[in-house]
Amino acid sequence: MKRLPLSLVLLLAFASRADDKPVTLNGDKTKVTVTFEAAPNRGERAYKTYCHHCHGENGDGTGHIGKGLVIKPVDLTIPDGAARFTAQNIAHVVREGSGKPGAAMIPWKTVLPEEAIKDVAVYTADLAARGRAKRLAK
DSSP states (O other): OOOOOHHHHHHHHHOOOOOSOOEEEEETTEEEEEOOOOSTTHHHHHIIIIIHHHHOTTSSSOOTTGGGOSSOOOOTTOGGGTTTOOHHHHHHHHHHOOOOTTOOOOOOTTTSOHHHHHHHHHHHHHHHHHHHHHHHHO
């Protein structure tokens, strides 16, 4: 039985939206098409489709897949994370991956269009800020 790379398994698990902007990933003789809805809340939809499985519904790193990873997903809601988790920094990590050996955060630049990366980064930065505010209010 041929083993698939973790990044391809994650991609296949999360690819599910339909829209007018298909993006195709070719590699290892595998073709996957990922698409997005053109909507004002595209960043939220992308996060809920691709990110929350690891990073959690609230961005706190408690997603159902994330719980089982050796290197846990980052908790975007940590109180001192405001400077680190800007939309620009998040977009870079989404685009390029985490860069940490063994981490499951793949580079999404070959999967998601740049517009979608920016949309999900803005939504994620806002989600992280709301999470930090809730934690600090306690």
